[in-house]
Structures are given as structure tokens and as C-alpha cells.
Amino acid sequence: MLTVSPSSATGAPLPSSAAPPAVGSVRNLNLALGFSTALVVGVLAWVMFVTPADTNLGIVQKIFYFHVGTAFGMLLCLVGASACAAIDLMSPSEPIDAAGRALTEVGLVCALAVLTSGPLWARKSWGTWWTWEPRLTLTLLVSLVALAVMILRDIAGDSAQGRKIANSLAVLAAPMAYLIHIAVQKWGGTHPQVLQGGGISSSDMRIAFWGSVAAVLAMCFSLAALRYRTLRSEGQIQLLRLELSARELRRNRKEAA
Amino acid sequence: MTALRLTWLLLHKDLRIAARSREVLGFMLLFALLCVVVFAFGFLREGRAAEEQVPGVLWVTLLFTGTVGLLRLFAAEEEAGTLDLVSRTHAGTAPLFWSKALLQLAFSGVVTCFLLPVVLVFFDARLHGTGWILLSLALGLIGQAVLGTLAAALLVQVRLREALLPLVLYPLLAPLLLGGVKVTALAMGQSPQQAIDGWLELMVAFDAVVVVLSPWLFGRAIV
Numbered sequence: 443m444l445t446v447s448p449s450s451a452t453g454a455p456l457p458s459s460a461a462p463p464a465v466g467s468v469r470n471l472n473l474a475l476g477f478s479t480a481l482v483v484g485v486l487a488w489v490m491f492v493t494p495a496d497t498n499l500g501i502v503q504k505i506f507y508f509h510v511g512t513a514f515g516m517l518l519c520l521v522g523a524s525a526c527a528a529i530d531l532m533s534p535s536e537p538i539d540a541a542g543r544a545l546t547e548v549g550l551v552c553a554l555a556v557l558t559s560g561p562l563w564a565r566k567s568w569g570t571w572w573t574w575e576p577r578l579t580l581t582l583l584v585s586l587v588a589l590a591v592m593i594l595r596d597i598a599g600d601s602a603q604g605r606k607i608a609n610s611l612a613v614l615a616a617p618m619a620y621l622i623h624i625a626v627q628k629w630g631g632t633h634p635q636v637l638q639g640g641g642i643s644s645s646d647m648r649i650a651f652w653g654s655v656a657a658v659l660a661m662c663f664s665l666a667a668l669r670y671r672t673l674r675s676e677g678q679i680q681l682l683r684l685e686l687s688a689r690e691l692r693r694n695r696k697e698a699a
Numbered sequence: 700m701t702a703l704r705l706t707w708l709l710l711h712k713d714l715r716i717a718a719r720s721r722e723v724l725g726f727m728l729l730f731a732l733l734c735v736v737v738f739a740f741g742f743l744r745e746g747r748a749a750e751e752q753v754p755g756v757l758w759v760t761l762l763f764t765g766t767v768g769l770l771r772l773f774a775a776e777e778e779a780g781t782l783d784l785v786s787r788t789h790a791g792t793a794p795l796f797w798s799k800a801l802l803q804l805a806f807s808g809v810v811t812c813f814l815l816p817v818v819l820v821f822f823d824a825r826l827h828g829t830g831w832i833l834l835s836l837a838l839g840l841i842g843q844a845v846l847g848t849l850a851a852a853l854l855v856q857v858r859l860r861e862a863l864l865p866l867v868l869y870p871l872l873a874p875l876l877l878g879g880v881k882v883t884a885l886a887m888g889q890s891p892q893q894a895i896d897g898w899l900e901l902m903v904a905f906d907a908v909v910v911v912l913s914p915w916l917f918g919r920a921i922v
Contacts, residue, residue: 531919586870593866598857603920607853610916611867614849617908618871625874625901629881 471668478660485650485657493650505563507650511658512555516581519549519662520588520619527591527612530605536677539605542612544669546592548662553585576626583622587615702790709785709798714805716775723768724806730767731814734760739821750824754883757818758839758876764814765807765843766864772799772848773855782855782921792918796848800913804844811836828886831895835882838902842875842909849913853920878902 489507526542529535560578561571572578591612598604717724738756742749776782786792815836819826826832850868854860881898 531916583870583873586866590863590866590870594857594863597859597863603856606920607857610849610853610920614871614912614916617912618874621874621901621905621908622870624904625877628897628901629877 468668468671471664471671474664475661475668478657478664481657482654482661485654489650489654493646503563503567505559507654508658509556509559509563510651511655512552512559513581514655515658515662516549516552516556516585518659519545519552519666520584521616523549523588523591524612524616527609528616531609531613534602534605537674539609540670540673540677541666542609543592543595543673544666546588546595546612547669548666550585550588550592551665552662553581553588556581557585574626574629576623576629579626579629580619580623583626584615584619587611587618591615702788702794705788705790705794706797706801709794710801713775713798713802717802717806723771724809727764727767727806727810728813731760731764731810732817734763735814735817735821747823750822751884753818753822753824753887754880756822757814757883758879760814760818761807761811761836761839761879762843762869762872762876764810765803765840765847766868768806769803769847769851770854770860770864772803772851777855786921792921793914796852796914796917799852800845800848803848804840807840807844811840824887826887827889828895831886831899832883835879835886835899835902838899838906839875839879842902842906843872845906845909845913846871849909849917852917874905875902878905 486508489504493504493507495503523542523545526538526545530539530542560581564573564578565571591608594611595604595608598607735756738752738760742752742756773782776785786795788794818824847868850864854863854867857863878898878901882895882902885895885898
């Protein structure tokens, strides 16, 4: 991993291989994040003031536009993270690993949003903050597993061993999530089936729905890209630091000689 | 030497160590007893422990007890620094994994034989559908032992592993726990066969997944 070229012993400029990898400059990523955030705010304003309220559920139904978008985001991020972990476990690669970490973290943020907006909606439409309903239970359990992966990765540090450990758990999480899904489904429940049930009636609602999903996904993507970039930079800084100390060691040895 | 023989040798060694010190198993039994007592306090109604709590108490106690000795599974190898050596047999890491999983299964099997009568006596319950309950217990213990062995192996060198173990293990074991509780409750309530079958299938599927995936991940992550 660490490539110290012979010339660096004399204090030559650091090799260009140590430069941060290009995933678009931070400025572009910040712009993307700013743009997608503005998009989310815009869509929410649209949902608030333009989209008609649901005839049965009333105004609380509007949580749905944010809730479903973040749920999609969570699903995509965590599935992606698990896939990245599997690939990294088979043939270790720094970018894939960083992508997996970034997706896990963004997936967790989405899970938090889902688990906050869900009960707010449930209180109004089901009359209870929480019910042990399949999708709620699944979301809770899956986010706990993702949390475990993230904490494990943070604690096990950046050692190759720690990386393998966290990735193994992330790989295991995918089939387990499916089994959890089946288990909680059998356990029984009453989640609103808005999409399958054809619950979106007016075209206004449809525009708002797909708009909000797109906006939230765009924000998830730019967050993940930014986090990926930070993680890659961290890795590069680690390398540079190692290289610096190796250089210092060599200089000291030379002076002593 | 075949992989099977290697597994048996490693298991035999661990069983002899366990028979000499009896530490881990003793603590597991004691912990199981304490769990049931504490649960009985929690579920006491008019001076009596409620019978309908039996499935939950039984399975949650098994889940908790299963994690008590788990981190000691690889302790002997870890302390002697031989983990690397025993995992590098010509048969790969599988013998080490299966010997540890079988050891954990033996421990939790003994605990279950002790726990089941204790729960029934303390909660004043009668056992119906014993065959189904025993089958679900067997499936539950297998899944828990195999997944637990993997978790213990992953965490053996990690800081704060005692705190991390439940976080890693409990959410993943949720389907097994749900299935076990459901089968036990249905069997005790003398429910129709079909309801029980569905949950047993789920438990079999869970066991199949962990039995295939865990040794593979163990080999990937440990070496």
C-alpha cells in the first residue's frame, strides 16, 4: 500500500500518486449538495402549498412525500453498502471500501428520517406512535444492523482486520434482512399500501411524489459522494503521514551516520 | 487427516478443557436460572407468574444465556496465540469453525435441558406439543450457535467486544427468536399444524443461510 519512492528521501516533492483521487472537486460536490438540498426544500414547499390534501387522511398525508423518498434512499444506500462490502471482501479495493462506508452512513441518516417521519404519520392516522408492524420492525432492525456495522468499523479502526470484520457483517446483513422481512411479514401488520393500492389519485399528487423522491435521492447521492471524498482524503492523509515519518527517519539516520 | 477428523480433534480438546474447568457452562446455567427468576418478578400477576409468558421467557433467556460464554469460545487460542495456527490446517478454517460451533451448541443444549423444566415449574405451565417445541428449540440453538460463533470470531480482537456482541447478534437473530417464540406459543396453545409449519420453515431457512454463509465469512475475515 505504502509506496515510498527513493527520491523522497532527499526531500523531493511528494509523489503525485499521493494526490487525492478525483471524484469531482469538493466545490462541485458542495454545489451538488446545495442544489439538491434546495430541490428538497422546493419540493416540500410545493407539497405544502400546491399539492391538494388527501380527502381521507387530511394534511398529515403530506408526510408521505418525504417519508417514502427517504425510505427509498435508505434501501438503495444499504443495499449498495452491502454489495460494496461483498466486493471488497472478495478483492480488497480502497475506493469500493470507502463507497461502502459512505453509503452505510447516508443509509443510516435516511433510516433516522424514516423512523422519525413514520411515527409522526402513524400517530395521526393509526392513533399510535409505534406499532410492531412489518415494515416498521424491519426498518428498525435493519438500521440497528447498519449501526452495528458502522460502530464496528469505527472501533476496529482502519486495520485490514477491522475492515474485513465490518464488511463480513455487512455481507451477512443482506440475506438476514430478507429473512427479517419474511419473519415480520408473517408476524402481521397494516402498513398503508399507497403505491400498490393506487392511492395517488390526482396528477398533482403524482408530480409531487416523484419530484420528492427524485429530490431526496439526489440529496442522498450528493451526501454520499461528499462523504466518499472525505473518506478517500482521510486515507490519503494517512499515507502522507506515514511517508513523512518514513522520510524523517531516513534523514535522522543520515545525519547520525 | 480428514476435515471431519480434525474437527473432532479440536472439539474433543475443547470438551476436555470444558470438563476440567466447568467455568463457562457453570456460569451459563447460573445465568439462565437468574434470568428466569428476574423474568418471573417482572411478570408476576397476583402472586403468580403468568403461563402465557412462558415462550417469551424461555427464548429470551436462551438468547441472553447464549451470549454469556460466547466471547470465551476463542479465548484459549487467543491467549496462547495459536488462533493463526489452528486456522491454517490443510482443510482450511472450516474445522476450527465447526468445532467451536459444535462446542457452543453442546453448551446451549445442556442449558436448554436445564432451563425448560425450570421455566415450566416457575411459571406453573404445562407443555403441549412437546415435539414441535423441541424441534424449534433444536433449530433455534443451531442457528444461534453458528451465528454466535461467527460473531465471537469476528469480535475476538476488537476493543469493547463485550458491548458490541449484543449489538451485532441480537438484530440478526430476530427472525429466529420470533420463530421460536411463535412455534412455542402456537404449540402450547394447541394451534393448527399449518400455523406452526410456516414458522418452522422460516427457522430452517435461517439455519440454512447461516450454516452456509458463516463458515465462508469466517474463513474470509479471520485469515
